[in-house]
Amino acid sequence: MYTFDYKRPAAQADATAAFHGDARYLAGGQSLIQAMKLRMSSAETLIDLGAIEGLHGIHLDHGAVVIGAMTKHSEVAASDVVRKAIPALADLAGGIGDQMVRNQGTLGGSIANADPAACYPSAIVALGATVHTNQRKIPGADFFTGIYETALHAGELITAVSFPVPKRAAYVKFKQPASRFALVGVFLAQTADGVHVAVTGAKGSVFRATQIEAALNASYTPEAAKAVHLPTDGINSDLHGTAEYRAAMISVMAGRAVAASLGH
Ligand SMILES: Cc1cc2nc3c(=O)[nH]c(=O)nc-3n(C[C@H](O)[C@H](O)[C@H](O)COP(=O)(O)OP(=O)(O)OC[C@H]3O[C@@H](n4cnc5c(N)ncnc54)[C@H](O)[C@@H]3O)c2cc1C
Known part of the structure; x- marks a missing residue:
């Protein structure tokens, strides 16, 4: 692993303000840390999102399930709100990797990573979800643009995803x-x-x-x-x-x- 600076801001505005040059956000670390350990990826600065309260949680809003970017797969799988409104989404989250991956990995990290074999992208596209960032709302159909590529700009932070409830x-x-x-x-x-x-x-x-x-x-x-x-x-x-x-x-x-x- 290459050396890097580590920051753990408590506010979203501090996280985005800290993003300069070769920085990366750190969510559950299940993809990024593995890649850094193997020297397939590097960053001068890692900005840990784990202390920012506003990025966690699940609630219903106008017929959609809204899930914070830092919500873990295990939390989505166990959520009564998700289980009742979109049980398929809870099932998807409960089938990701193993228990350790589900206890650490997050929705925002998964979709920002855009692994071609990841599970959440299919739910985002099929349900017509919307990706909320600190700058805009991106329709799910426009979010994934290629292999490990998304519509996110450098430093743009995913804050939540809203999933319309299907029949x-x-x-x-x-x-x-x-x-x-x-x-x-x-x-x-x-x-x-x-x-x-x-x-x-x-x-x-x-x-x-x-x-x-x-x-x-x-x-x-x-x-x-x-x-x-x-x-x-x-x-x-x-x-x-x-x-x-x-x-x-x-x-x-x-x-x-x-x-x-x-x-x-
Ligand atoms: C053994 C194993 C099995 C797995 N199996 C599956 C599986 O079956 N299905 C599946 O879908 N996935 C699977 N995964 C991947 C897992 O879901 C990871 O949790 C996910 O890919 C990355 O999420 P993370 O929170 O760990 O993100 P990190 O590794 O911390 O970050 C990943 C990338 O997203 C960026 N990022 C993180 N949060 C944000 C944000 N809020 N805004 C903008 N950028 C952000 C980071 O800078 C980084 O580039 C597996 C992983 C492992 C290790």
Whole structure:
């Protein structure tokens, strides 16, 4: 690990004011510290967000579940508010990594990191969530821009994410068994403007499977999702699974998500 300065401000304004040059925010450290230890990442200054109270917590606001950026995966998984309003989101959080990762990792850290196989991006896109920062509100559909890339500017701080409550939803993940990241993960949401199917793990960034959405808007059944044969264009191929395998798994996971959303 390279040397760095460490700051732990108690106020959001102090955190953003401290961000100069080669600085990085530190949330749960589950991705950043690992990368720094391996010297795959470095920073002159780490700004620990852990003492800023306003970044924690979960509440309902005008039909949306609002979750603070520093809220841990284990807190989302256990939240009565989330369990009641969007149980699929609580299930997603409860299936991230292992207990230690869930006790340390945060919503804001996960989406800022934008790992192509991370779980939350699929929920953000399928539910039409909004990412709140210290500067603006970013529609979830515009937030993830590539492999480990987001629409955030340098120093822009995620403060919260608001997730509109859908009619029905489910998240089904085919896990990479060693890491538990998604080899293919599908978040399905039945919303006021139709069915949204967002896929993680299968391309460089989360995307919507519009062919499956069309099939489910015509017939909301597991069979309709499973019958869709997706093209392999742009789908990842690696030692864990070929593009053909992943494309087939998207339809299978979508079918399982429909069944789960119907309580089957
Ligand atoms: C063994 C293991 C298994 C895992 N399995 C899964 C899995 O199954 N599914 C899954 O989705 N994830 C998984 N993860 C990743 C996990 O969810 C991490 O918690 C997450 O990627 C990073 O969150 P963090 O809070 O630890 O962020 P950090 O590591 O502290 O930060 C990550 C990045 O986000 C930036 N950042 C942090 N907070 C903010 C903010 N508020 N505003 C702007 N930028 C910010 C940091 O500067 C850094 O660049 C796994 C991790 C490990 C180690």
